[in-house]
Amino acid sequence: MSSNLSIKKRCEHCKNEFFAKTTKTRYCSLDCNRKHYKILAKQKKVSVVETAIKFKINDITEINKKDFLTVKEAAFILSMSLRTIYRLVENKEINAYNFGVRKTLIRRKDIDFYFDLSMNNIDINKDHLKNMITTENSYSINEASEKYNISTSALYNLINRLEIPKKQYGKFVLVKKADIDSIFVKHD
Known part of the structure; x- marks a missing residue:
C-alpha cells in the first residue's frame, strides 16, 4: 500500500526544502542521511572525551583534598597500575591499612614520604639503609640459583x-646476599 502523502520539509543536513512521502522522513536523500549520521557520531565521541576530561579534572581536585586515599585513587594520581600499588604495600614500601576485603586506605603523607625517601639530599638513618634490599647487596633469584x-x-x-x-x-x-649466604654456608 503506497502513500499519497506529500509533506514539505527541510532537510536536517543540507537545509534544502524537499517533499517527504512519510511524516518521519528527516533528510532529502540517503547521502544527506549518511553525512549527518557521521557528523552526529563524531560529535558524540567528542562529547564523551570532553566529559571524561572534565571528570578527571574534578577527580584530581577532589583527590588532592583528601588525607586518605584508596588504592585506586593512589594509582590514579601516581599513574601506576593497581597491582604496582598493592606490591608497594605488600613490600611495606608504602604504609597502608586494610579495613576490609575491598577497603585499603593509604595516607597521603605516606605517598609523599615514599618519594622523599628516594631523594638524594635527605638524611636517612644508615641502619635503615643496610636493611633495605638494593641491587648492590642482593642476588637476583637466577644469580642465587646458579651460584x-x-x-x-x-x-x-x-x-x-x-x-x-x-x-x-x-x-x-x-633477595639479600647475607640471607641467601646464611642458608647455604656450611657451618663448622
Whole structure:
C-alpha cells in the first residue's frame, strides 16, 4: 500500500526544502542521511572525551583534598597500575591499612614520604639503609640459583618457607646476599 502523502520539509543536513512521502522522513536523500549520521557520531565521541576530561579534572581536585586515599585513587594520581600499588604495600614500601576485603586506605603523607625517601639530599638513618634490599647487596633469584646450584622453584620454596624478605625490582626478584649466604654456608 503506497502513500499519497506529500509533506514539505527541510532537510536536517543540507537545509534544502524537499517533499517527504512519510511524516518521519528527516533528510532529502540517503547521502544527506549518511553525512549527518557521521557528523552526529563524531560529535558524540567528542562529547564523551570532553566529559571524561572534565571528570578527571574534578577527580584530581577532589583527590588532592583528601588525607586518605584508596588504592585506586593512589594509582590514579601516581599513574601506576593497581597491582604496582598493592606490591608497594605488600613490600611495606608504602604504609597502608586494610579495613576490609575491598577497603585499603593509604595516607597521603605516606605517598609523599615514599618519594622523599628516594631523594638524594635527605638524611636517612644508615641502619635503615643496610636493611633495605638494593641491587648492590642482593642476588637476583637466577644469580642465587646458579651460584648454589639449586632450581629457581626450590629456591622460591625455601625463601617462602623461611620467610626471607624479597623485593621486586623490574623483572627481577631480589633477595639479600647475607640471607641467601646464611642458608647455604656450611657451618663448622
